[in-house]
Amino acid sequence: MTTRAAERGALVEETITAVLVAARQQAAADGRPALAPTVEDVIRRRARAARAELGPLGPVLTATHRWSDVEVNGAVNMICTERASGTRLEAASPFASDEEVWEWAAGQAALAGRRFDEANPSVRFRLPNGVRVHAVGRVTSLTHLDCRLFTPALDTLMGLAGTGMCGPDVVALLAATAALRVPFGLVISGGTGAGKTTLLRAWANATPTDRALERVVVVEDEAELFLDRTRWRNLVEFETREANVDGRGEYAMERYLTADLRRQTPGRVLLGELRPDGGVLPLLLAAGQGIAHGVAATIHAPSAVDVVARLRTYAAIGSRTVPEAVVLETIAATVDLVIHVAQLPAGRVVTSIREIGEHRAGTVTSAELWRWHPRAGRTVRTELDLSETLTAKLATVTDPDQFRARRPAAATGGSW
Known part of the structure; x- marks a missing residue:
C-alpha cells in the first residue's frame, strides 16, 4: 500500500469513528439506546x-x-x-x-x-x-x-465490424438509419450478453455530428448506454428510481414516458431495454404521435421473429389498456427494423435483420432482409427487397439501391 493510500485509509477510519461517536453521544442526549x-x-x-x-x-x-x-x-x-x-x-x-x-x-x-x-x-x-x-x-x-464490462473501442459501428459482429453492408445500413431525420423505429433483440446495448450505443454514435444539438432522451432502468456528453450537447438521461424504505419516492419508467417525455421535445428517444413494466405502450404511442421522430430500444427475445409478439404482450401491461388491434397497428406504424444479435462460437454477431411491415388480419407482417449464413460465417442479404416505405426513407440520406436484393428469386424468410 502506498503512503498516500495509507493516509486516505487512516482518514476514512477517523471519519467513521467520529461519526459513530457523535451518533452515540446524540443517542445518549436523546435518551435513546445506542447502536x-x-x-x-x-x-x-x-x-x-x-x-x-x-x-x-x-x-x-x-x-x-x-x-x-x-x-x-x-x-x-x-x-x-x-x-x-x-x-x-x-x-x-x-x-x-x-x-x-x-x-x-x-x-x-x-x-x-x-x-x-x-x-x-x-x-x-x-x-x-x-x-x-x-x-x-x-x-x-x-x-x-x-x-x-464495456469498452470505448466498441462505441462505433466500424469498431463492432472489426470484431466480426457485422459486415460493411450492415454497417452502411445502420449508419444510414442513424442519419435519418424522418420517423424511424429500431428494435435490437437478442439474449443476455449478446451485445444489444453495445450495438445500440454504436448506432446512436453513428448520428452525424451536425446534429449534436438535437434533444436526445435516454430512458433506462439503470444507466447502461453512457453516451458521451461532449458529443451530445442536449442529452437527457432518465434512470428509474426505486421506492425508499418507507415505500415512497419510486419513479417508474411508465410515469416518465407518459408524463414527462412529451414535454421535453425529444428528437430521438433511446430506451435501454423494453420490459413488461408498463413502459412499452407509452413509448410506442409517443413514437406514433410524432413526439419523437426517432425511437430505438433493445429487447430480450430468442429471435427477430418473436419481437412483435413480445411487444404485443408487454404493451398489455401497465396502467393503460388499448385494444390489441390498436397495439398491432401502432407496432407496424412505429417499428421499421428489428436487428437480432446472438452470441455464437465465432463471437457476438448480427444474425438477422427483419423489416416490419403492415398490420394485416390480426398480425404484423415482416420480411427477413439479412440472415446468418453458417458456412459463410457472416450475415448475408436475402432475396427479399426493401419495402417502398423504407426505401423512400433511406433515399433521404443515401442511395437505397445499395441495400436492394442482388438477384431475383422466390421470396423466403418472410413476406409482404
Missing part, C-alpha cells in the same frame, strides 16, 4: 467498501479491454470471460468471505442509489466506471455478482 456493536460493525464495513471505490474487484473490473463479463461466486471462485474469444477462465475469488462480497455489493449499490439488504436481496446497479452489476444473496447459498 448495537454489530450494527456499528456493519456500518464500518459498508463505509470502507464504499470509500475503496472498486475494492478487491478493482484490478479485474478496470481491465475492460480484456474481459467482457466477470462472475463472482462468494469467496469460492471467480469466472472471467475473455472479450476477444468468449473463453471462460476460473480464478480465485478476490474476497475473503461471503460476507465481504455482500458488504461490497451493499456499499456499491448504495453509492448508485440502490438498496441491497435483507428486505431487498437482489439488486442491479452500475459502478462509477460504467460496469453493470447484478447482485443476489441471502436467498442463495452464496452471494453472487454478475458484472458486465
Whole structure:
C-alpha cells in the first residue's frame, strides 16, 4: 500500500469513528439506546467498501479491454470471460468471505442509489466506471455478482465490424438509419450478453455530428448506454428510481414516458431495454404521435421473429389498456427494423435483420432482409427487397439501391 493510500485509509477510519461517536453521544442526549456493536460493525464495513471505490474487484473490473463479463461466486471462485474469444477462465475469488462480497455489493449499490439488504436481496446497479452489476444473496447459498464490462473501442459501428459482429453492408445500413431525420423505429433483440446495448450505443454514435444539438432522451432502468456528453450537447438521461424504505419516492419508467417525455421535445428517444413494466405502450404511442421522430430500444427475445409478439404482450401491461388491434397497428406504424444479435462460437454477431411491415388480419407482417449464413460465417442479404416505405426513407440520406436484393428469386424468410 502506498503512503498516500495509507493516509486516505487512516482518514476514512477517523471519519467513521467520529461519526459513530457523535451518533452515540446524540443517542445518549436523546435518551435513546445506542447502536448495537454489530450494527456499528456493519456500518464500518459498508463505509470502507464504499470509500475503496472498486475494492478487491478493482484490478479485474478496470481491465475492460480484456474481459467482457466477470462472475463472482462468494469467496469460492471467480469466472472471467475473455472479450476477444468468449473463453471462460476460473480464478480465485478476490474476497475473503461471503460476507465481504455482500458488504461490497451493499456499499456499491448504495453509492448508485440502490438498496441491497435483507428486505431487498437482489439488486442491479452500475459502478462509477460504467460496469453493470447484478447482485443476489441471502436467498442463495452464496452471494453472487454478475458484472458486465464495456469498452470505448466498441462505441462505433466500424469498431463492432472489426470484431466480426457485422459486415460493411450492415454497417452502411445502420449508419444510414442513424442519419435519418424522418420517423424511424429500431428494435435490437437478442439474449443476455449478446451485445444489444453495445450495438445500440454504436448506432446512436453513428448520428452525424451536425446534429449534436438535437434533444436526445435516454430512458433506462439503470444507466447502461453512457453516451458521451461532449458529443451530445442536449442529452437527457432518465434512470428509474426505486421506492425508499418507507415505500415512497419510486419513479417508474411508465410515469416518465407518459408524463414527462412529451414535454421535453425529444428528437430521438433511446430506451435501454423494453420490459413488461408498463413502459412499452407509452413509448410506442409517443413514437406514433410524432413526439419523437426517432425511437430505438433493445429487447430480450430468442429471435427477430418473436419481437412483435413480445411487444404485443408487454404493451398489455401497465396502467393503460388499448385494444390489441390498436397495439398491432401502432407496432407496424412505429417499428421499421428489428436487428437480432446472438452470441455464437465465432463471437457476438448480427444474425438477422427483419423489416416490419403492415398490420394485416390480426398480425404484423415482416420480411427477413439479412440472415446468418453458417458456412459463410457472416450475415448475408436475402432475396427479399426493401419495402417502398423504407426505401423512400433511406433515399433521404443515401442511395437505397445499395441495400436492394442482388438477384431475383422466390421470396423466403418472410413476406409482404
